[in-house]
Amino acid sequence: MSDQPKLKIALVGNPNSGKTTLFNLLTGLKQKTGNFPGVTVDKKSGFVKLPDNRTAELIDLPGTYSIYPKTLDEKIVQEILLDRQNPQHPDIAIVVADATNLKRNLLLFTQIRDLGIPSVLVLNMIDIVQQRNVKIDLRGLSIDLGIKVLATNSHSGHGIAALKKIISQPLLQSNKPFYDVTHLAAETINDIKEKFDLTEDYRAYQYAQQTERIGFIDEEEKGVIRQIKETNNFYDIPTQSQETIGRYQLISDIVDHNIIDPSDESKTTISEKIDKVITHNVFGYVLFFAILFLIFQSIFAWATGPMEFTENLVSQFGRWVQDVLPEGILNDLITDGVIAGLAGVVVFIPQIAILFAFISLLEESGYMSRAVFLMDRVMRKFGLNGKSVVPLISGMACAIPAIMATRNIESWKDRLITIFVTPFMSCSARLPVYTILIGLVVPEKLVFGLINIQGLVLMGLYLLGFLAAIVSAIGMKYILNTKERSYFVMELPDYKLPQWKNVLLTIYNKSKTFALEAGKVIIAISIILWVLASYGPGESFRNSESIVRAELPQNATQAEYET
Amino acid sequence: MKSLADLKISEKGIIKSFSDEALSIKLIEMGCLPGSEIQINFTAPFNGPIAIKVAGYHLSLRKEEAQSISLEE
Numbered sequence: 057m058s059d060q061p062k063l064k065i066a067l068v069g070n071p072n073s074g075k076t077t078l079f080n081l082l083t084g085l086k087q088k089t090g091n092f093p094g095v096t097v098d099k100k101s102g103f104v105k106l107p108d109n110r111t112a113e114l115i116d117l118p119g120t121y122s123i124y125p126k127t128l129d130e131k132i133v134q135e136i137l138l139d140r141q142n143p144q145h146p147d148i149a150i151v152v153a154d155a156t157n158l159k160r161n162l163l164l165f166t167q168i169r170d171l172g173i174p175s176v177l178v179l180n181m182i183d184i185v186q187q188r189n190v191k192i193d194l195r196g197l198s199i200d201l202g203i204k205v206l207a208t209n210s211h212s213g214h215g216i217a218a219l220k221k222i223i224s225q226p227l228l229q230s231n232k233p234f235y236d237v238t239h240l241a242a243e244t245i246n247d248i249k250e251k252f253d254l255t256e257d258y259r260a261y262q263y264a265q266q267t268e269r270i271g272f273i274d275e276e277e278k279g280v281i282r283q284i285k286e287t288n289n290f291y292d293i294p295t296q297s298q299e300t301i302g303r304y305q306l307i308s309d310i311v312d313h314n315i316i317d318p319s320d321e322s323k324t325t326i327s328e329k330i331d332k333v334i335t336h337n338v339f340g341y342v343l344f345f346a347i348l349f350l351i352f353q354s355i356f357a358w359a360t361g362p363m364e365f366t367e368n369l370v371s372q373f374g375r376w377v378q379d380v381l382p383e384g385i386l387n388d389l390i391t392d393g394v395i396a397g398l399a400g401v402v403v404f405i406p407q408i409a410i411l412f413a414f415i416s417l418l419e420e421s422g423y424m425s426r427a428v429f430l431m432d433r434v435m436r437k438f439g440l441n442g443k444s445v446v447p448l449i450s451g452m453a454c455a456i457p458a459i460m461a462t463r464n465i466e467s468w469k470d471r472l473i474t475i476f477v478t479p480f481m482s483c484s485a486r487l488p489v490y491t492i493l494i495g496l497v498v499p500e501k502l503v504f505g506l507i508n509i510q511g512l513v514l515m516g517l518y519l520l521g522f523l524a525a526i527v528s529a530i531g532m533k534y535i536l537n538t539k540e541r542s543y544f545v546m547e548l549p550d551y552k553l554p555q556w557k558n559v560l561l562t563i564y565n566k567s568k569t570f571a572l573e574a575g576k577v578i579i580a581i582s583i584i585l586w587v588l589a590s591y592g593p594g595e596s597f598r599n600s601e602s603i604v605r606a607e608l609p610q611n612a613t614q615a616e617y618e619t
Numbered sequence: 620m621k622s623l624a625d626l627k628i629s630e631k632g633i634i635k636s637f638s639d640e641a642l643s644i645k646l647i648e649m650g651c652l653p654g655s656e657i658q659i660n661f662t663a664p665f666n667g668p669i670a671i672k673v674a675g676y677h678l679s680l681r682k683e684e685a686q687s688i689s690l691e692e
Contacts, residue, residue, distance in 0.1 A: 337664040433667030548677040
């Protein structure tokens with residue numbers, strides 16, 4: 057068994073479909089985070105033990121609404137699924153669909169199915185559906201879609217065992233596509249199939265639709281496709297809308313046929329009621345700034361304890377090592393080089409953890425997209441985009457993941473400006489400096505009995521960074537010139553109670569990445585510093601002051617000495 | 620012609636067509652199909668984005684984007 061290539065499974069689905077929760081349930085702690093080769097898009101993968109004792113590799117692909125990418129994140133999904141030669145191309149796709157919004161979620165599923173990738177459909181959040189007294193006929197759905205369908209409840213983990221069982225068995229694949237694209241562009245599809253030796257009509261059709269966006273086809277081959285399209289009068293945009301509308305018609309019939317939904321569409325949902333408050337024209341902004349303020353207060357107040365604790369722990373450990381090891385160079389290297397560097401890394405972990413806890417809570421609950429909604433108008437004035445809010449907030453934890461978060465911004469110009477200005481946001485590594493300065497000059501007093509003045513000043517410093525970011529964004533807005541338009545079509549997901557397991561895993565993964573990635577550099581520099589301090593310029597450097605004094609004439613004045 | 624941007628809060632309309640071809644693809648993918656009912660839920664101040672209900676869920680888009688969605692009279 058072990059010499060067989062490992063089974064590769066991809067988890068695909070719409071954003072907010074509960075994909076990450078499912079991923080966490082399937083892999084547990086056996087996860088690794090990294091990048092997709094060649095691009096800075098977070099790649100999360102993990103291992104799943106199947107009932108037949110095989111281990112499969114599970115890749116969590118970025119959330120996307122369709123196979124036609126609009127963002128850099130979505131482009132990864134397109135590249136991996138369209139290119140059979142891609143090392144990440146899955147043997148099986150688990151398509152996750154939010155059962156509360158089945159029609160829109162099924163669009164992506166039908167596209168993946170027509171690419172001929174063996175897949176299984178997972179209806180997530182089935183508990184919410186049941187609460188609303190909606191009845192879904194899983195068997196009927198399975199027959200109509202020509203695929204295995206099962207329901208999972210990601211809160212209780214119900215359905216996970218069944219899912220593992222299904223993926224360990226060979227999945228039957230229907231030869232007939234769900235939606236036949238040949239009537240849209242028969243000749244184009246045939247010519248491309250022949251030229252590139254493809255079996256699925258839809259894959260060939262995608263080559264025609266996305267010629268310019270596909271990275272794995274070289275310029276010469278693209279020329280051939282362009283030629284084929286021109287001879288056959290293939291126009292991508294009208295054909296694509298025809299395809300999408302056609303798919304929706306089929307999906308709509310199937311869903312209406314298999315779902316009984318007694319709920320009244322016009323009744324206001326809980327989410328709508330919450331939105332009345334959270335996106336209120338005045339209160340919404342008050343709340344937004346209150347949340348930001350809470351984040352600063354907590355970094356300042358809550359993180360100091362754990363920070364001092366870890367710092368003490370590491371320094372005690374250093375002293376212990378110093379005593380245990382025999383005196384000499386090795387002792388110095390380990391205590392003053394390695395452990396001192398280690399102290400510089402671990403001391404930031406509490407702050408990173410707290411910031412990512414907040415960011416992950418805001419994202420999990422659905423609040424983040426409301427913040428984006430509220431801030432879009434303001435941000436656009438400065439050449440940014442509502443979606444720049446997320447990188448700017450994450451920039452306060454660390455600029456690197458923040459810059460990576462900009463890939464959700466569709467517009468190239470908005471994205472570039474956001475990337476440029478994000479480093480102005482005060483990241484957590486600047487916090488110790490701020491903390492020391494504030495501790496020196498600002499008295500520790502409470503205003504109104506509960507607001508810490510030091511916290512207030514800290515917020516001021518952060519606002520200063522924000523101001524610098526905004527001012528430079530305005531400058532960039534006039535420097536960069538593109539005709540490209542920016543879109544702002546964004547889902548406002550229903551509010552959800554955050555899942556603690558997801559939040560904890562985010563904190564764990566982000567802190568681990570920080571400790572390992574930043575740690576490597578910091579410890580290396582610490583060792584270099586130690587070497588320089590021990591073997592560097594040495595005596596003449598350390599005693600520079602007395603040497604200078606000695607060289608100056610005895611009767612030199614103080615002023616001469618100062619220069 | 621009446622567009623989505625002309626609707627008042629809570630008012631409903633039926634999507635007829637789109638005037639911006641590139642944007643229409645994204646809107647159709649998100650479930651804004653011609654013939655489907657659309658409703659404005661709330662708006663952000665100072666001509667900011669608007670939040671709509673379509674196909675049983677909520678979507679936000681900018682005012683100019685809403686103008687590209689024409690509604691049945």
